[in-house]
Amino acid sequence: MGKPVLLVTRQFPEAVEARAARDYDARLNTKDQLYGPAEIIRLSAGADAILCASTEKLDAATIAALPASVKVIGTFSVGLDHVDLPAAKARGLPVCNTPDVLSVATAEISMGLILAAARRFGEGERMVRAGRWIGWKATELLGAQITGKRLGIFGMGRIGRELAKMARGFSMEIHYRNRTRLDPALEQGAIFHGSDESFLPVCDVLSLNAPGNEATRKWLNAARIALLPKGAVVVNTGRGMVVDDAALIAALRSGHVAFAGLDVFDGEPKLNPAYLGLDNAVLLPHLGSATVETRNAMGFLALDGIDAILAGRNPPNRVV
């Protein structure tokens, strides 16, 4: 019997593609073209499984039209916004994702953005690289100290808790806002806030680590920004839609928010162009999970799920 057939919809890290090619008759996307629904349906003819990413929209119609040979979908993501899960369930098609493995890498980017924004790395880097560095002045390019400040984490899931652990090494006082209070074992001394009114005024640094949904859409708006202490630092590595961009941009211009670090944007990759000229913001192109270790781990976990389903087992990362 030949190897099972696997449709791979994007270009994945080398080690992941090597494993896919070792274990499967893998249909790789070597040019990393974005596949629409019609291409996915066409290319999965005779395939046993699909390894996709969050860029592939698997809506109800697409799932219904997939060939009967497809027995499992593995998505290279934690998020499942792109897959119509009820449709998959109705069809009896298992879906596996990649939880946990990217928490540390994403928390690292949160901490990195807190530091880089507060210490004005964007400005300093551009000044030095352009040859505009003319000498040390006691008053130039002064940033904000991070050690010992109060860090407010909006969304205390796995990533938020990893961030809290890192921030404790900087002697930060951890506050958090979450739907429910955590168990003391997970809380580790972090201070829970049951309302925005008590939470926001203590955030010298505010890190957004909440999922994107209707409840969090434009949560950080002008009214809530006004509750932050003057000169606060705002960092977002969760979802772009959680921020009202116009309000944050206005606050960065007025200095009420002194510095921002952003890895995610509403409508990305078409971000609000007003961000591009702001010197007090550090901007990253949604690369929170972009380490070799993490991307390999994500790919391996998605493949583990596919392997297990095809072998008749039930993997822990199965969501449908």
Add this chain to the structure above:
Amino acid sequence: MKPRLVVARRTPPAVTERARTEFDALLSEEKDLDLDGMLAAVGQHRADALFFTSNLKLNAEAIARLPAHVKIAATCSVGFDHIDVPAAKAKGLVVTNTPEVLTDCTADLAFTLILSACRRMHEYDGIMRPGWRRRFAMGEMLGIRASGKRLGILGMGRIGRAVAQRGRGFGMQILYSDVQRLPPELEQGATYFEDFRAMLPQCDILTLHAPGGPRTDGIMNAETFGLLPNGAVFVNAARGALVDEEALIAALTSGHLFAAGLDVFRKEPDFDTRLAALPNVILTPHMGSGTVETRNAMGFRALDNIAAVCAGRPAIDPLWS
């Protein structure tokens, strides 16, 4: 009568304000004083005290030219490579620095360089400024994870230990080398290497926190960079003179080093601009102590030392005792 003070450098507003209030101060509000300007000002003002920073080189000749009414010279820095200590001692001049107050911010900056270099944050920011507009393949533009890595620290003084503390929050294994092994309560489980060279092959990330001087000049050179594992990350927020920059550029160009983060250079501010042409290096303009909080604290500490000596009390941070 208030003590007479010359402030040879522009200072943050809060420090200027305090100097003006507590002292009969001659301030440098428009421009910093050079050596001749400082000596002239000190003479005219019949100063009891001098507030200065590392841009003024107090060598033996400069110290000989200082009038006898100057009792204390307070440098607003932790480093004192710019001061001829034996000459000052022989003259009976009290010299002080500002230790401790910049430990946290300098450690924060070193750690920012570690994270930025590992995670390519400056390259990413450079992609964003023209507008992004392009998707990356899942294997493209990847950085390396800093968490859980082996962090090597050369120089385990206050700043080195503060960096170690931050590294522990990232689950890093801490290795260090210094002239002496630390007591266990300061070591906190870090692994000591008497021989710096023996530590290098085990460092996924190497950060320098050693003082300058002949013993450490060029300690990072072609041989020592070669001892690091392939793909290592290198950070220097200590002293530019610790590094042979020719060897560093070669290691970054060949890819032996994955990336570097540099806050200090052999020549500043006119550093070797070949570094600026490399994508895998992040450069900051010697901003280790560059926060409002720390610069104020440094200035206040220097003024505290001056106030103590002028009042006939011992200095808080004398360079010798």
